[in-house]
Amino acid sequence: MQEVFVKKYWEEEDIWFYIHFLNQRAIRQIELSNGKRIFLTLDLPKKGESMLYDQSIEDLDLNDSDYISKEEFEKEWQG
Secondary structure: OOEEEEEEEEOOOOEEEEEEEEOOEEEEEEEEEOOEEEEEEOOOOEEOOEEOOOOOHHHOOOOHHHEEOHHHHHHHHHO
């Protein structure tokens, strides 16, 4: 079981994404935009126009700085 946590900024839409991957599959996601938080999970993969990331982690263009700790992710998840 491999857990990976990432934080990625999407400049075009001014959104921060926090994604929790388990075995290269997204299982939880937070979207931060304009002071709003959207929480997505396998049980709730879609909310409005937001969708849980459905590609492999390998499809993301990640830099070393995009990887975060579990603690940082959980802090955002708790809000």
